[in-house]
Amino acid sequence: MTTPNKYSRRIFLKRAGLASIAVAGGTSMLAGCASGGGGGKDTVSGGGKDKTADNPFGVDAADPLSVVIFNGGYGDEYAKFHESLYKKQFSDAKISHKAITDIRQQMQPLFNAGNPPDVLDNAGAEAMPISTLADTGQLTDLTELFDADAIGQEGTPIRDTLNPVAIESAEYAGKPMVLNYALQVYGLWYDRALFDEKGWEPAETWEDFLALCEDIKGAGMAPMAHQGKYPYYIQQVLMDLAVKHGGPEVAYAIDSLEPGAWKHESMKMAAEALLEIKSKGYMLEGTEGLDHIQSQTRWNEHKAAFIPCGSWLENEQKEIAPAGFETTVAPTPLLDGAALPFDCTRVEAAEAFVVPAKAANQAGGLEYLRTMVSKEGAAEFTKLTAAPTIVNGATDGLDLTPGASSAIALIDSGGEDNWNYYYAIWYSPMDPKIQSAVAELAAGRLTADEFCAEAQKVADETASDTATQKRTRP
Amino acid sequence: MQHGRYRFIAGFLAAPLTLYVFFVIWPFVQAFHYSLTDWTGVSPEFGYVGLANFQNLLNDSLFLTALRNNAVLLVGLPLVTVLLALFFAFLLNVGGSSRSAGVRGIRGNGFYKLAFFLPQVLSVPVIAVIWSVIMDPTSTGLANSVLGFVGSGPSDWLADPNLALYCVLWVLIWGSVGFYLVLFNAAMSSIPRDIFEAALIDGAGRASTFFRVTMPLLWDTIQTSWVYLAILALDVYALVAVMTAGPGGPNNSTQVISLQIAQNGFQFGRAGYASAMGVVLFFFTLVIAVVMLRITRRERIEY
Numbered sequence: 001m002t003t004p005n006k007y008s009r010r011i012f013l014k015r016a017g018l019a020s021i022a023v024a025g026g027t028s029m030l031a032g033c034a035s036g037g038g039g040g041k042d043t044v045s046g047g048g049k050d051k052t053a054d055n056p057f058g059v060d061a062a063d064p065l066s067v068v069i070f071n072g073g074y075g076d077e078y079a080k081f082h083e084s085l086y087k088k089q090f091s092d093a094k095i096s097h098k099a100i101t102d103i104r105q106q107m108q109p110l111f112n113a114g115n116p117p118d119v120l121d122n123a124g125a126e127a128m129p130i131s132t133l134a135d136t137g138q139l140t141d142l143t144e145l146f147d148a149d150a151i152g153q154e155g156t157p158i159r160d161t162l163n164p165v166a167i168e169s170a171e172y173a174g175k176p177m178v179l180n181y182a183l184q185v186y187g188l189w190y191d192r193a194l195f196d197e198k199g200w201e202p203a204e205t206w207e208d209f210l211a212l213c214e215d216i217k218g219a220g221m222a223p224m225a226h227q228g229k230y231p232y233y234i235q236q237v238l239m240d241l242a243v244k245h246g247g248p249e250v251a252y253a254i255d256s257l258e259p260g261a262w263k264h265e266s267m268k269m270a271a272e273a274l275l276e277i278k279s280k281g282y283m284l285e286g287t288e289g290l291d292h293i294q295s296q297t298r299w300n301e302h303k304a305a306f307i308p309c310g311s312w313l314e315n316e317q318k319e320i321a322p323a324g325f326e327t328t329v330a331p332t333p334l335l336d337g338a339a340l341p342f343d344c345t346r347v348e349a350a351e352a353f354v355v356p357a358k359a360a361n362q363a364g365g366l367e368y369l370r371t372m373v374s375k376e377g378a379a380e381f382t383k384l385t386a387a388p389t390i391v392n393g394a395t396d397g398l399d400l401t402p403g404a405s406s407a408i409a410l411i412d413s414g415g416e417d418n419w420n421y422y423y424a425i426w427y428s429p430m431d432p433k434i435q436s437a438v439a440e441l442a443a444g445r446l447t448a449d450e451f452c453a454e455a456q457k458v459a460d461e462t463a464s465d466t467a468t469q470k471r472t473r474p
Numbered sequence: 475m476q477h478g479r480y481r482f483i484a485g486f487l488a489a490p491l492t493l494y495v496f497f498v499i500w501p502f503v504q505a506f507h508y509s510l511t512d513w514t515g516v517s518p519e520f521g522y523v524g525l526a527n528f529q530n531l532l533n534d535s536l537f538l539t540a541l542r543n544n545a546v547l548l549v550g551l552p553l554v555t556v557l558l559a560l561f562f563a564f565l566l567n568v569g570g571s572s573r574s575a576g577v578r579g580i581r582g583n584g585f586y587k588l589a590f591f592l593p594q595v596l597s598v599p600v601i602a603v604i605w606s607v608i609m610d611p612t613s614t615g616l617a618n619s620v621l622g623f624v625g626s627g628p629s630d631w632l633a634d635p636n637l638a639l640y641c642v643l644w645v646l647i648w649g650s651v652g653f654y655l656v657l658f659n660a661a662m663s664s665i666p667r668d669i670f671e672a673a674l675i676d677g678a679g680r681a682s683t684f685f686r687v688t689m690p691l692l693w694d695t696i697q698t699s700w701v702y703l704a705i706l707a708l709d710v711y712a713l714v715a716v717m718t719a720g721p722g723g724p725n726n727s728t729q730v731i732s733l734q735i736a737q738n739g740f741q742f743g744r745a746g747y748a749s750a751m752g753v754v755l756f757f758f759t760l761v762i763a764v765v766m767l768r769i770t771r772r773e774r775i776e777y
Contacts (some may be wrong), residue, residue: 104740111516111517112517113518126740128516128743129516129741129743131743132515132742132743133743136514136516138516138517229718285611288719289609289612290611291606294610428741432737435720436724436725439720439724440724443633467512467530
């Protein structure tokens with residue numbers, strides 16, 4: 001009886017071992033089944049009709065168009081509207097609409113097999129690495145799109161109708177590759193109604209900010225909470241403090257992986273400011289271990305006055321925020337001797353729309369993006385999602401929520417002074433390492449100098465890594 | 475006759491073997507192949523880089539941190555889980571009142587088994603969410619409320635870099651003990667009662683019954699459990715990804731290999747490098763399983 005028993009157990013163990021590895025390491029292996037042959041081409045696929053003012057890419061209505069939308073915070077209603085605009089022009093076109101959340105799992109095999117959709121909204125937690133897609137020639141050059149006339153504005157190329165951050169964020173190796181559609185505004189968010197009731201006003205200088213925090217603390221509320229489980233959020237405060245003090249060159253140096261970029265005097269001052277908030281007890285107790293939902297809910301419950309976030313916050317907390325809660329953004333205060341004015345901030349273009357290089361109908365994909373950046377298309381997006389787009393003036397005359405209108409006001413007041421950073425997208429392996437150091441700083445476990453040294457070490461490692469494609473900013 | 479029999483067996487084996495080769499062996503071969511390339515994972519093109527990926531692993535501080543954390547789990551998880559499961563299973567089987575005649579389990583045996591087994595029917599992310607709510611770092615969190623009740627200050631739990639890995643370890647143990655308790659319980663009930671009763675008549679106490687009778691007779695089951703738990707400790711992806719900050723924990727204190735594989739393979743566009751990590755993990759698992767089985771080999775006792 002012993003032998004068979006022993007055998008079955010062995011086999012069981014082997015299976016168990018293999019199964020476990022398949023779970024741990026095998027996902028990448030399974031995904032790798034389909035790395036078929038490649039091969040690029042020079043001309044845009046699809047189209048072939050005469051290029052006219054109404055049809056600058058020569059789209060053939062007989063070509064079907066496939067659109068894949070990330071069905072996240074913005075939903076996919078806006079995409080259905082854009083599709084209806086496309087349909088209006090090409091009434092014969094068959095459009096396949098797919099709204100998914102697991103972009104990478106579903107799209108990776110299609111890209112590998114050379115069979116991607118014509119338009120992809122590469123966004124969300126499961127997005128594909130965009131810089132890798134751009135570097136490996138998987139994306140269509142959007143120069144033709146940006147040079148084309150904007151719909152309804154003959155003689156005005158699309159690039160002139162967009163917020164400059166859209167052009168800047170589109171570029172990979174000198175060519176526009178990505179249409180980042182939504183504008184995200186970062187800042188410190190508060191409840192306008194509460195502040196009115198208490199007679200508080202967001203502070204412009206660091207000194208006033210500390211005094212305000214003391215007031216808030218005296219009222220039995222934590223001055224600030226943050227989504228500690230994801231250090232990205234508190235990092236926005238750190239970066240904004242540093243860049244507004246030292247000017248946009250601080251962000252340029254960081255993005256260009258310049259030696260000593262993280263040891264800049266302004267970064268050190270910003271790190272010290274963050275430490276001061278922590279050491280003076282202005283952070284909500286235990287906020288370092290809360291995720292975005294837990295911390296933002298506590299903020300909605302008035303357990304904390306400020307929370308750092310992007311302009312999606314109002315929409316995200318829609319179901320949780322009590323009636324009368326007026327989500328409003330304030331710029332981060334200025335450190336002494338700041339180079340930039342108070343009312344500017346980090347404005348990021350996000351929600352990356354691409355036309356894959358191997359799409360069957362690239363012309364249709366480009367035309368679809370052109371309808372998206374029409375005034376009509378952009379206004380509908382903001383109406384449906386309460387988020388501003390890269391299209392200038394598309395929100396004029398819209399009736400907006402307090403959060404959206406304060407965010408748009410900040411985009412406008414910041415103007416040319418609004419800034420952005422790109423290292424986290426350009427050098428994705430660097431991102432979690434920096435975030436980890438920021439979390440240690442925000443928890444008061446690193447000094448400002450230690451933080452700068454640690455972040456610089458990560459940047460230097462990235463700079464000397466041969467597998468990383470380096471990029472620079474002006 | 476013999477010939478026909480082999481054909482008969484082969485007929486039965488063909489389908490499962492084909493599936494096994496295609497879905498298990500083939501992906502392994504591919505992973506070994508990709509570990510020698512700079513494949514991004516999102517493009518059909520790649521180049522061969524030899525053993526460069528493995529060389530880079532040696533200098534990857536995050537990977538080494540992950541390795542160390544996996545090692546802590548590798549020691550802690552099987553040890554504590556097996557000991558706890560054995561102890562509870564022993565109580566359930568032979569821990570009953572000694573005044574009654576013979577050997578029996580404690581009262582409510584079935585209820586305890588059910589209670590301990592419950593975590594096994596929950597999926598890992600559910601367990602992770604439940605425990606991250608319990609370990610809420612604010613003073614109103616459940617665990618902190620208990621601490622406050624006994625007069626101790628609030629703890630940061632998963633947000634504390636010195637504690638986070640042990641919190642994960644605890645949740646792993648909590649989730650595993652039930653299954654092994656039931657496993658050991660089944661193995662113990664197959665040990666003939668008269669052996670225990672003979673030991674009792676010979677004057678053996680609870681402790682010596684456990685160490686001299688129960689343990690040796692359960693050795694095979696314990697050995698199997700040990701290896702299986704070791705394999706579990708080398709994974710823990712879901713738990714760490716859902717439960718810990720980052721994910722990867724404060725100061726990477728809960729960083730594990732599987733997390734690094736997922737990040738490199740999917741977020742960073744470095745599928746070749748991630749495959750190399752997968753290959754390393756494969757050999758680790760293999761070596762650990764073999765070593766565990768060798769050094770714990772004992773003589774079998776037939777009954």
